[in-house]
Amino acid sequence: MADYESHSYDVIIIGAGGAGLRAAIEAKGRGLNVALICKSLLGKAHTVMAEGGVAAAMGNVYSEDNWQVHFRDTMRGGKMLNNWRMAQLHAQESPDRVRELEGWGALFDRTKDGRILQRDVGGHRSARLAHVGDRTGLELIRTLQQKAVSMDIDVFMECKILKLLQDAEGRVSGAIGYWRPTGEFISFTAKAVVLASGGVGKSWKYTSNSWEGTGDGHAMAMWAGADLIDMECVQFHPTGMVWPLSVRGILVTEGVRGDGGVLRNSDGKRFMFDYVADMFRAETAESEEEADKWYDDHTAGRRPPELLPRDEVARSINSEVKAGRGSPHGGVFLDIASRRSAEFIRRRLPSMYHQFMELAGVDITATAMEVGPTCHYIMGGVRVDADTTATTVPGLFAAGEVAGGMHGSNRLGGNSLSDLLVFGRRAGMGAADYVEGRTGTPTIDHDELEAVVQESLKPFTRETGENPYDIQRDLQEMMQSNVGIIRTGSELEEALVELDKLVERADNVAVKGGRVYNPAWNLATDLPSMLTVSRSVTLGALNRKESRGGHTREDFPKPDPEFGKVNLVLSQPSGGGMHGEIKISPEPLLQMPDDLKVLFEETK
Amino acid sequence: MADVTMRIWRGDDKGGQLVDYRIEGNEGEVVLDVIHRLQATQAPDLACRWNCKAGKCGSCSAEINGMPRLMCMTRMDQLPAGPVTVTPMRTFPIIKDLVTDVSFNFEMAKRVPAFNPPPAPEGGYRMAQVDVERGQEFRKCIECFLCQNVCHVIRDHEDNKAHYAGPRFFIRYAELEMHPLDTNDRRELVRERMGLGLCNITKCCTEVCPEHIKITDNAIIPLKERAVDAHYDPVAWLGRKITGRKKRSADEAAALRP
Numbered sequence: 001m002a003d004y005e006s007h008s009y010d011v012i013i014i015g016a017g018g019a020g021l022r023a024a025i026e027a028k029g030r031g032l033n034v035a036l037i038c039k040s041l042l043g044k045a046h047t048v049m050a051e052g053g054v055a056a057a058m059g060n061v062y063s064e065d066n067w068q069v070h071f072r073d074t075m076r077g078g079k080m081l082n083n084w085r086m087a088q089l090h091a092q093e094s095p096d097r098v099r100e101l102e103g104w105g106a107l108f109d110r111t112k113d114g115r116i117l118q119r120d121v122g123g124h125r126s127a128r129l130a131h132v133g134d135r136t137g138l139e140l141i142r143t144l145q146q147k148a149v150s151m152d153i154d155v156f157m158e159c160k161i162l163k164l165l166q167d168a169e170g171r172v173s174g175a176i177g178y179w180r181p182t183g184e185f186i187s188f189t190a191k192a193v194v195l196a197s198g199g200v201g202k203s204w205k206y207t208s209n210s211w212e213g214t215g216d217g218h219a220m221a222m223w224a225g226a227d228l229i230d231m232e233c234v235q236f237h238p239t240g241m242v243w244p245l246s247v248r249g250i251l252v253t254e255g256v257r258g259d260g261g262v263l264r265n266s267d268g269k270r271f272m273f274d275y276v277a278d279m280f281r282a283e284t285a286e287s288e289e290e291a292d293k294w295y296d297d298h299t300a301g302r303r304p305p306e307l308l309p310r311d312e313v314a315r316s317i318n319s320e321v322k323a324g325r326g327s328p329h330g331g332v333f334l335d336i337a338s339r340r341s342a343e344f345i346r347r348r349l350p351s352m353y354h355q356f357m358e359l360a361g362v363d364i365t366a367t368a369m370e371v372g373p374t375c376h377y378i379m380g381g382v383r384v385d386a387d388t389t390a391t392t393v394p395g396l397f398a399a400g401e402v403a404g405g406m407h408g409s410n411r412l413g414g415n416s417l418s419d420l421l422v423f424g425r426r427a428g429m430g431a432a433d434y435v436e437g438r439t440g441t442p443t444i445d446h447d448e449l450e451a452v453v454q455e456s457l458k459p460f461t462r463e464t465g466e467n468p469y470d471i472q473r474d475l476q477e478m479m480q481s482n483v484g485i486i487r488t489g490s491e492l493e494e495a496l497v498e499l500d501k502l503v504e505r506a507d508n509v510a511v512k513g514g515r516v517y518n519p520a521w522n523l524a525t526d527l528p529s530m531l532t533v534s535r536s537v538t539l540g541a542l543n544r545k546e547s548r549g550g551h552t553r554e555d556f557p558k559p560d561p562e563f564g565k566v567n568l569v570l571s572q573p574s575g576g577g578m579h580g581e582i583k584i585s586p587e588p589l590l591q592m593p594d595d596l597k598v599l600f601e602e603t604k
Numbered sequence: 605m606a607d608v609t610m611r612i613w614r615g616d617d618k619g620g621q622l623v624d625y626r627i628e629g630n631e632g633e634v635v636l637d638v639i640h641r642l643q644a645t646q647a648p649d650l651a652c653r654w655n656c657k658a659g660k661c662g663s664c665s666a667e668i669n670g671m672p673r674l675m676c677m678t679r680m681d682q683l684p685a686g687p688v689t690v691t692p693m694r695t696f697p698i699i700k701d702l703v704t705d706v707s708f709n710f711e712m713a714k715r716v717p718a719f720n721p722p723p724a725p726e727g728g729y730r731m732a733q734v735d736v737e738r739g740q741e742f743r744k745c746i747e748c749f750l751c752q753n754v755c756h757v758i759r760d761h762e763d764n765k766a767h768y769a770g771p772r773f774f775i776r777y778a779e780l781e782m783h784p785l786d787t788n789d790r791r792e793l794v795r796e797r798m799g800l801g802l803c804n805i806t807k808c809c810t811e812v813c814p815e816h817i818k819i820t821d822n823a824i825i826p827l828k829e830r831a832v833d834a835h836y837d838p839v840a841w842l843g844r845k846i847t848g849r850k851k852r853s854a855d856e857a858a859a860l861r862p
Contacts, residue, residue, distance in 0.1 A: 041653070042710065043747055044661045099728045105719035105783065107736040107743055114730035132740060138660065139743060150718035157710075181699050210655040244632020250658045355658055358677050359634070469644035513649030516616065517700040520648035 017045030018420030019400025020196030021144035026428025050137025051253035053129025055414030056094035065126035067091040078408020085386035097421035120258040121413035123309040129414040172395035173442035183515020192431040204375035205480035206249040215533030217402035231380035232540030238313035240374025242331035249374040261336035265325035272305035275316035331372030388430030399427035409549025465510025528578040609687040636675035651701040662748030693753040721785035742779040751809035768799035771809035778823035789852040791834040
């Protein structure tokens with residue numbers, strides 16, 4: 001057997017965005033030996049793209065805000081498919097997690113009396129998002145990064161993990177991967193592994209996600225025997241850039257709407273008033289006049305319909321475009337220029353101003369932006385225990401976007417940064433508790449390790465074969481058209497057939513050149529996870545015969561109360577990796593205790 | 605649209621050369637778009653870093669027609685006609701093609717003594733917007749390291765890397781120095797160990813900063829003034845004599861960990 005670089009740790013954490021960093025800080029703080037592993041350089045993870053803010057019911061702007069209201073908003077936003085316990089912990093703990101960041105050096109925008117300022121976004125009843133202009137994610141990741149560095153946490157940058165390794169009892173005991181800069185393999189043994197690998201959006205053509213969003217954690221968890229839940233629940237953010245084509249999908253923060261921006265169609269009409277669902281009618285303004293009063297004083301009017309949850313807004317935009325009332329490049333208009341001063345826009349939304357000016361040549365203080373839905377976030381993910389983030393596989397934990405349940409079928413803006421902090425910390429705690437109670441030294445199977453290495457090198461041995469970029473492009477186009485924002489049974493069936501063909505093609509990938517920083521090879525090794533999650537999403541979408549949150553079926557346009565009672569659970573009982581059969585079955589949701597149910601009865 | 609010529613440096617730590625690629629141009633594209641299309645068609649093993657493709661992560665730094673820039677924020681239609689030359693950042697060792705070894709920066713980050721606030725009062729810290737704004741300007745930094753790349757102190761003098769933090773970390777030290785809550789005094793440290801005096805304020809860093817941070821004017825010059833005041837100011841010296849208080853030495857500042 002070849003000799004590979006090897007390391008031994010108490011806890012390894014795969015992914016160094018907000019959740020991974022926060023988990024590492026917690027586990028290291030417990031005195032454990034911790035490694036943080038990431039595919040890019042430290043500080044570049046997708047967390048930096050978060051713009052609007054971090055949701056926490058601190059009550060700094062509206063003092064009546066509290067965790068119960070935040071909890072209720074989160075559950076209603078998720079169309080009640082959420083793991084209630086996760087939503088509860090999240091709402092209760094996020095204020096402390098935000099304040100903790102200040103103790104580590106974060107500089108949030110302030111209220112007049114010097115407390116953390118909070119802003120409005122969709123679905124939150126109160127102004128709740130602590131923020132720094134529109135670059136909150138950068139502030140969060142940099143703060144956590146600097147904290148982690150000051151704690152001497154070992155970081156393995158530009159290191160791709162291929163597979164989790166397990167001992168004879170099925171416990172997760174390590175991982176195998178390679179260094180991207182050298183192409184050399186590296187193995188880890190560990191008493192516990194935390195997945196904090198983010199999302200899956202790179203499998204769609206128009207996405208806000210970077211190259212890293214290939215679902216490695218989702219796929220590796222399922223390959224190791226863990227359950228995934230509700231993978232059909234994918235969020236298409238209502239406002240991505242649509243023009244120029246090369247920047248299509250890049251995110252436009254929801255903060256634009258929170259700060260007064262409105263959506264208009266080609267007739268100049270604020271069309272969102274036509275799309276208020278019954279569930280939200282009681283708390284949504286009926287006229288532009290009423291809506292406009294609300295921005296300055298939330299008691300003077302009800303919320304503008306532009307601030308409905310993201311799934312509602314994305315579908316409405318889609319309908320307007322379909323009805324022929326879209327903008328020249330197939331989106332709608334997001335107008336803040338006519339509603340706020342140039343000075344206000346530049347101060348509150350500096351990076352949006354910059355982004356449109358540089359990339360589209362559009363001055364957002366003078367003209368409206370063209371926007372349309374873009375694949376943004378997956379609510380579904382690895383099934384975890386709320387309190388410990390433990391998956392169904394011993395020794396394996398998951399936090400952040402890779403974990404499922406917290407957001408139900410649709411995530412509210414700002415709830416992802418708070419999710420990272422709350423459950424990143426809990427993953428660190430859960431893993432540390434597990435490590436302290438674990439007996440024996442972790443062992444890994446060297447034959448299995450060697451098999452993974454050899455499999456990953458096969459693309460170099462094929463003289464002729466498929467270009468991995470071609471497979472990626474075809475996958476993205478197929479997922480965009482067949483498993484996009486609006487789905488139907490026949491297209492989903494077709495997608496499964498297409499995915500089988502793509503898997504076959506992925507088996508025949510050929511790569512030229514060496515292993516040193518070879519992006520074609522790096523992509524070839526990402527394809528198995530992209531294909532595994534794409535299949536999971538498609539299967540979930542086919543089996544959930546209703547429309548709920550981020551999952552919309554043209555052939556089942558209404559929510560079905562029976563489907564509202566179940567998670568769709570995916571697993572690979574016989575293994576097989578990218579080729580393995582995926583089993584899907586409905587399982588009842590976790591039952592909410594009566595004292596929390598009361599919160600929903602009052603408003604019915 | 606017409607074809608464009610991309611003249612890209614290909615090679616590794618042993619050497620390399622500029623290679624020309626002809627490819628169709630598309631409306632509205634940035635340099636990174638064209639590089640991606642080259643990877644997908646003509647040059648699958650062409651190495652470059654990128655993540656967000658929106659000017660927020662600072663991964664895709666390179667030198668475009670000799671100018672240090674982010675590839676994702678440089679529009680093709682704003683470059684002069686003719687071949688577009690893309691080369692790696694020159695200050696850092698080459699790994700492959702456009703990818704350089706930027707670990708120098710991560711080593712310098714480790715040397716920054718951590719933020720050290722007093723315990724939080726009930727209900728959290730209070731700070732005024734006007735006080736946090738000074739630090740917020742520096743916290744816009746996306747760590748693209750273009751300022752480090754362009755700084756002649758290390759670009760032209762490799763041996764200075766041992767004792768020169770560079771503009772990226774001078775703004776970090778300035779941010780901590782101006783942070784309303786921080787209690788550590790790093791002025792001796794930046795003067796003695798981080799090479800602040802080597803900067804002769806040519807403002808190259810400010811010029812290339814994609815976040816438009818006024819690195820020289822708002823961070824380095826105030827930091828120089830504060831470091832010099834702490835070290836040489838006779839009034840401050842007399843004050844310390846009378847009150848018996850000492851300034852914090854570089855060692856003391858470096859040792860402080862929360």
